[in-house]
Amino acid sequence: MHYRVWSRYAKKLSDLAKPENIDMAVQCLNELITNALHHVPDVLTYLSRLKNQSVFNFCAIPQVMAIATLAACYNNKQVFRGVVKIRKGQAVTLMMDATNIQAVKAIMYQYVEEIYQKIPSTDPSSNKTQQVIASIRAMSLPGGPMASRHHYSPIYLSCAMLLAALSWQYLSTISKATEEYVQAGEN
Structure with missing residues (x-):
């Protein structure tokens, strides 16, 4: 039902x-x-x-x-x-x-x-x-x-995940800094 x-x-x-x-x-x-x-x-x-x-x-x-x-x-x-x-x-x-x-x-x-x-x-x-x-x-x-x-994960999988997380953090920081730089230039 x-x-x-x-x-x-x-x-x-x-x-x-x-x-x-x-x-x-x-x-x-x-x-x-x-x-x-x-x-x-x-x-x-x-x-x-x-x-x-x-x-x-x-x-x-x-x-x-x-x-x-x-x-x-x-x-x-x-x-x-x-x-x-x-x-x-x-x-x-x-x-x-x-x-x-x-x-x-x-x-x-x-x-x-x-x-x-x-x-x-x-x-x-x-x-x-x-x-x-x-x-x-x-x-x-x-x-x-x-x-x-x-079954253990290959080390490259862990490294790839860490690299992805760090890359995301880096790109977020760069994007935010660029945005702040552009806003500062407009003022």
């Missing part, structure tokens, strides 16, 4: 945008995030079966970004007031660290723990959230119920 989660929290979807309905909107958000967390065990199983390092990185990086974003959004009223994002430095760290299954499992564990700490006891989906987090925890522990693979 297909259903819309939001319909349990409001008569119309637009009702969730109203400030007076913020608590219901957050409960709806929490249930949607809980539903997304149900896919994490399958993600970990899939990633554990990848043997090509480039393919692994291509698949793992969006997954660790997603879990970090879910953790930032869970039980967060700011989602309905503005943009909620992970920091650029955090994104770079995730990209550099997500190079093998053990590292990805550790990242997943870290962020589901963050979500677990924010579960309100009054939330209608709190039991489901706790259950799915228990499942993810079990898979994320070293020696958890999943075929493990020991």
